[in-house]
Amino acid sequence: MNNCTPKLLRRLESRPISTLKAHPLNARAFDDLTGAAFETLKADIERRGLQHPVDILPDGTIISGHQRVLVGLELGWTEIKCRVRFDLDAAGPDAVALALVNDNVQRRHLSKLQKTRAFLAIRGIENAAQCSGGQLTELLDELGEYIGACQRSARRYVRIIGTPREIQHAFDRGEISINAADKVANLSEVKQRQLADKIRQGGSPKALVTAALPKKPDPHAEDQPLLPVPQITAALEQLAKSRQAGAWTHPRQLKALRRAIDALVAVLV
Structure with missing residues (x-):
């Protein structure tokens, strides 16, 4: 006869809601429901009751159901139905983290x-x-x-x-x-x-x-500093090539170049 007692993997029980604690990963990975989304969940639980127990570790750390616990607090509950996950506790922190994230991804519409x-x-x-x-x-x-x-x-x-x-x-x-x-x-x-x-x-x-955010300088702005002579010469050569090729040149670029040339001529004269 086999006298070995099988390991308890999960157990349903009611726990005082004040003894439960949020898993630290939950706040890092997810936002609490707010506004209409929270009110919708609250109205559903108030009307139909808790349809899915809160998954917790033996020490009361919540794995899935953080939002349901918040609703329970809003509704003034003192106890809440829980499923104690001895299996995840034995599997270790990585398994707990994976279960927490997967539950949220499956239950919520995440961006x-x-x-x-x-x-x-x-x-x-x-x-x-x-x-x-x-x-x-x-x-x-x-x-x-x-x-x-x-x-x-x-x-x-x-x-x-x-x-x-x-x-x-x-x-x-x-x-x-x-x-x-x-x-x-x-x-x-x-x-x-x-x-x-x-x-x-x-x-x-x-x-x-x-x-x-830092602003990009407008190359066509009236108060831009004058171009040095080599740049003016290069710009004129590029403009000539563009004209020969039939390329379109923005009027602001032409205006800026004309101002630079006029200023240069005034200095030389």
Whole structure:
């Protein structure tokens, strides 16, 4: 007779909601639901009850169900139905992290940027810039396949993940372009934080980002410095070749060149 008792893998039980604690990876990888999305989940749970128990480790660390726990607190619950995952606890931290991320990816409609954050979090990467050339290329290839993007876009998403959440949220809401968000990643940490603070205070992300990014000099502006003689000569030669080839030249370029020539003639005379 076999007297061995099989290992307990999972157990359903009610736990005091105050004893549960969020997994630290959850805040790094995902945002809490807010606004209409949170209210929709709250209304559904209030109407139908908790349809899926919260997965936790034996010590009360939440694996899946962070948003359900927040709803329970909003509704004034003192206890919540849980499924204690002895199997994941025995499998180790990597298995727990994978289960946490996969549950969120499957349950929530995540943007490519949000999927990028989850992808990096599950690999324990906080700063992809610290990866070596070969490692980074491999990482971007895997990420591109994971989120359905080319390597160039994957690189941009990784850079944007390094900006404050306010910038990331503005990008996800379509308030700033991927190009603008990527340029914000080039700003100093202090400037990024100042920008995030202003957005949090209600400022327009598009207007604030546009004002914060360095401006490119307008080559056709009236107040541009005069070109030196060698550049004027080269520009005239290029203009002559363009005219012979029938190429179109912007009137502003012609005007700027004419001003430079006139100023040069005035100096020589």
